[in-house]
Amino acid sequence: MTYHLVVSPQAYEALERFIDYIAVEKQSPLNAMRWLEKALAALQTLKRFPHRCPPAPENDLYEETIRMLIVDRCLFLYRVDEETATVRVLDFRHGSQQTPE
Numbered sequence: 001m002t003y004h005l006v007v008s009p010q011a012y013e014a015l016e017r018f019i020d021y022i023a024v025e026k027q028s029p030l031n032a033m034r035w036l037e038k039a040l041a042a043l044q045t046l047k048r049f050p051h052r053c054p055p056a057p058e059n060d061l062y063e064e065t066i067r068m069l070i071v072d073r074c075l076f077l078y079r080v081d082e083e084t085a086t087v088r089v090l091d092f093r094h095g096s097q098q099t100p101e
Helices: 009-025 028-049 057-060
Strands: 004-007 067-071 076-079 086-094
Touching: 004 067, 009 028, 009 057, 009 076, 009 086, 028 057, 028 076
Parallel strands: 004 086
Antiparallel strands: 067 076, 076 086
């Protein structure tokens, strides 16, 4: 089964801020683009195997299972909607950021 992949505006904005940070603050636009390509390729794998990733630390805060795709030290938080065969990326954060309470 192939799932649809939907990225929330919140996750997209957080990812965009992270890429801008690498490109501008760290003065490494080439590394920013390489990392983004790697992250987007990893996200695409969720279309075929969304259940392979472990539950996120935030999982206890929700009724539905929240999973995390880890790319280097960053986490994409997502849930799988079986009824619509959709993977919904809810948020993105660097692993050093605190888990919301």
